[in-house]
Amino acid sequence: MNLRRTLSVLAILVFVAAFARGNPETACQVEDRHLNILYWQAVSILNPYLSGGTKDIEAASMVVEPLAHYDENGVMVPVLAAEIPTLENGGVAEDLRSVTWKLKPDITWSDGTPLTAHDVAFSGAYCRHEEAGCAALASFADVSAIEALDDHTVRITFKVAKPWPYGPFVGSLSPIIQREQFQDCLGARAQECTDQNFGPIGTGPFKVDEFRANDVINYSANARFREPGKPWFRTATFKGGGDAASAARAVLETGEYDYAWNLQVEPEVLERMVAARRGELLMGFGSQVERLIVNHTNDDSSLGGRRSLYLDGTNPHPFLSDPAVRRALSLAIDRQVLVEVGYGAAGRTTCNVLPAPATYASAANEACKTPDPVEANRILDEAGWARGEDGVRTKDGVRLSILYQTSTNSVRQGTQALIKQMWEAIGVETELRNIDAAVFFGADPASPDTFQKFYADIEMYTSNFQGTDPEVYMAGWACDQNPGPHNQWLGTNIPRGCSDEYDALVEQFSVTPPGEDRFRIAKRMNDIIVQNQFVIPLIWRATVSAQSSSLKGVRMNPWDSELWNIADWHR
Amino acid sequence: MIRFITRRLMFAVPTLIAISFAIFALLDLAPNDPTGQLPLTIPPEVRAQIRDSLGLDQPFHVRYAKWMEQFFVNEPLNLVEEAFDIEIGASSERPRIRSWATRSPVVDIIAERMPQTLWVVGMSYVFGILIAVPIGVISAYRQYSWFDQIGTFVSMVGFSVPTFFTGLLAIILFSVMLQWLPSIYDTTHEVTDLSSFWVQVKQMLMPVMVLALYNAAQLSRFMRSAMLDNLNLDYVRTARSKGLRERAVLLIHVLRNSMIPVVTMIALGVPTIFSGAIITEQIFRVNGLGQLLIVAIQGADIPLVQTLTFLFAVLIVLFNLIADVLYGILDPRIRYD
Amino acid sequence: MPTEIPDTPRVHRSLWMDVWLTFRQHTGALIGVGVFATIVLAVFLGPFVHGVDPTYLDLQARNQGVSFAHPLGTDNLGRDTLAQVFAGGRISLAVGFAAMFLSLVLGTAVGTLAGYFRRLDGPLMRFTDLFLALPLLPLLLVIIMLFRDTLRNAFGPETGIFFLIVFVIGITSWMQTARIVRGEVLAIKEREFITAARSIGTRERRIVSRHILPNALSPIMVSATLGIANAIITESALSFLGLGFPPDFPTWGRLLFDGANFITITPARVLWPGLAISLTVLSVNYIGDGLRDALDPRLRDT
16 A cells, blocks of 8 residues: 555656657747637638638738738738739729739749739639639629739629729739639539638748638748748648637747737736737727717517507617707717727727718817716706606606616626616616627527517627728618618618618719728718717727737737738748 | 347447438538638628639539538548558549638648647546546545545546646646746657657647546546446445455456446547647647638638537547447446347 | 334334434534535625626636636636526526436436336336437437427526526436336335235335335435436536526536636636536535435434
8 A cells, every 4th residue: 555655656746857858849849830820719710701700811811812901901912913903093994893913924833834814804804703702892882893904914803893993803802712622623613622712822931731610720931922031930820710719829928829819808807918928919999899880760679560660760779769868978978988898909999870081080089088977867867857756767758777788708797797887877877798609699589689680679799891991891880781680681771761861972982983082071970870879889999919028020900910920930 | 249239230220310411501600711810801792702602602502412421431541542552533623511711622631730649639638547546446445535635626627627727737747947848849740760759749748648637537536436436336245254365356357347337438539639729729739620610611612610519510420439339338237229 | 014123112203203313313404504504604794805807808807717706716707607507506506406406306207107106117217218219418408499499588697597497407318317227126125025015905005205215315316416416517618619508697507517618727717617516516415315314203212
């Protein structure tokens, strides 16, 4: 018995010693040319045209490339194209109905074959095929033809005049795929090309060695990459799964990974991790705004089939249709507190739904950054909403009682609790509800809990737009975009309000080329949305990622794939 | 016994078909959507087209019939082809069950996930049983001794503190503070020699221990209570008075008769090994079947969820049958015919 | 099944008096009752002593440690942890016991019927298999989608959700109990005393209630103990999915879940709810032990 005990103690000692020894080996490696990337959503597919989310698009952006990227300032930079076509250099036609791209010469795919304009034309045909179910179809809106004029020139023709013709092949959502590889995968056959979808051949800095769906990707450097000496990293691992906080921990505290993506975690938690001094946070302010959407239609559950339907304005919300109530709700919110508690350096207060690019940002609404509950109370008193015995305001039997929903996310639930307390101070009662993100953002027309159905009074989420041009984004609030059974609840005008002036501006915007007029129209549209409180903007959000201290060359990009310049990353 | 097993197996077929229908209907009703994770910048018309391209525009019964054909005819044919290296009919034209998120055959993904799940979750189950049975036996034999009290305390705390918390605690202790163990499981790691085996042990240690604690906590309670029930029965007294050695009485007679609830628990538990441990796999990023299932459910990847849950159902039915057979062996008085 | 004849003439006592007398001698059970009573008292009377509103956000006092105003500190929104533990306890205990009770009744009923009546065994066990096989998450989503608004309108947001959660947890966790009870019943019904009871013409219902169930009590008690822990934790998972109570409604499981990321900043946020759950489960376990011993006819008489 004694001997056995001694042996087991010895065994434990050996065990502990082995652990202690294992550690320094990894720390002393001189030049580690392997890159470890961690996304807490795992990648499902490497064909961005069939992707199910940002994670797929970004993982694919290491392999396949578009004609042009947006850089970290939102400026277009040519990638496969020789230059950005403009009116000045003749690339964009005078009538704004076509754009001609020239490819850089001598670019080869990772298999050694040359990249030609036919690959570009094919990529367009692939996505625009009606049975493909292409996620990037919106980039090809209004395109009538994409044709290769010669091996290095491709012309994109539009059905209408396009003041902003940079939809197709700009940004990681619509890259160039190889015709040779994908030619048998058109239309419905796209679903069956597993080898192609899991290992697209690209022109980018890396090529796919191994892909395990919803788990991990192993890349190695593309030896035929056009820039000599790049990428610096020889191999890369792209792991997925888990949650944001633990992803941050793996970079900032344990140092197992070099880069972690999309970390919406409470600021003090991240701060504590950064204090371990193994890595730092990266932030990029793009066009993301966390906002409250105000339901202008009646969402009472007793209405049955008429619930939250616009019905030409015959179904107004019992109290949110009162502009005084909407103004008071916005005035009562202390946005600075929301930023401090939930976002820290990753958020800024904003009063615009269109906060960036700077040329489009309106300066007319700054007043909302200073909360004024006293004024809010005064407005409500004046409008006849009197406080009842329980402190909640009523008028003609209508109680100011709000159902406020958002997706499940601890930062959002914190914001909800804060806003509830701020509204209580002006006599508004709030019931909070959180919904699983997969249901809330899923567009199942049968579900009552999607953000489009909006069976609530107020809801909160973040939205933004692709690239740097807000045309499609702003057109989303047009009157004819009201969700309802006629469009399977897929309309984009979630607040369900209408303004004739706004609809006219949408028309005008779509034909105005970039310049002062375009900026002015956009600002006016933004002002209509926020001054009528269709939407109450709260926070201009940065995308937050983390990198290890040893990693150099990362330029955080909120306008395109975060991995857009991965060829330049080094240690 | 043979007649009993054949009858049960025959009865299992309609049961499983009913289960497959129930699962399919449930998934169809559930409010998830395959385009739910796309960026909000993707317009609604595009989403509608993506749904159509996945076949969601077809009516319910057509989709169910398709799945049935793919699962019960096409995939088994593929397996046969692969096993014997032959071709039956136009095999490349035969539609396979494809995941909506990855557009790849579901069966291949499941096969890819099997190893890590069996290693981590299976090991934790084995460890759980190995810990639980002795603890349960000793706790019952020395009821209310210090060993029993501590065992009770540990197992109750182990069961009532969820794995998301013990897992996090283990990561903070062993990965962040001590830096002994990796917090992220590498599914591509291959064991080729002693040092790579050591790496594998290190990365398995935390998830296996966290899960084993949870499983053992539960099992040891059932083991202890069943032992206690039997220790007071007449046959034990008889056996002792016949002069059998205490160890023989305990291990041969009492243990055997106390195994029924434990066998039930284990039979219920083995299929859950294959369904993975969702939370533990997420925390340590083991990315096995549990993680596959949860990602598929969140992404409304119906073909994948349907196939996974159905395979799981087959295992449940099978292991419950095994449990029934074991009851008969453990206690010959139990008869089914 | 009397095994020994008592030395002294027995005073006639009722069954429950008997049970109580045995229970009283069980130290563990008495301590369990004490601890459990303390928890219940604290949770219900605590708010009168420590009168802080558990949902009030004190932005000047975020992530505080122990202080006089906040004996257990505050969370990242400035909510008082002690007040939250009190408020959370009321809900968690109610949900835990109600859901455990529902699942226990369902499981025991199905298990006993299947084990005792051979004709029911097949259908009932296949039904159990069906429930075991259904994927939990979609099932929950569907139940919530179908019934949430109806119940919310009928009973208000909190009571309505309470019924829904108890129902959901109960309906999804009875299968294990059912299978275990069935296994026990299968073995018990072949024992001599059942044959004896049957041979003297005891009615089936009486055999089940007087002879089978008391002898299958141990695993039922264990299931009950584990069921409470399970229900409390499942509730938190439900609210995380947005299927449970409103997000500003504290429960022990939710406090533990929300506090997990803050463990290095304010450990009290997870320590106390975790301890509360563990202590509740432990005390229920000991009470269950005592009850089992007290109800066991063999032990009671010796």
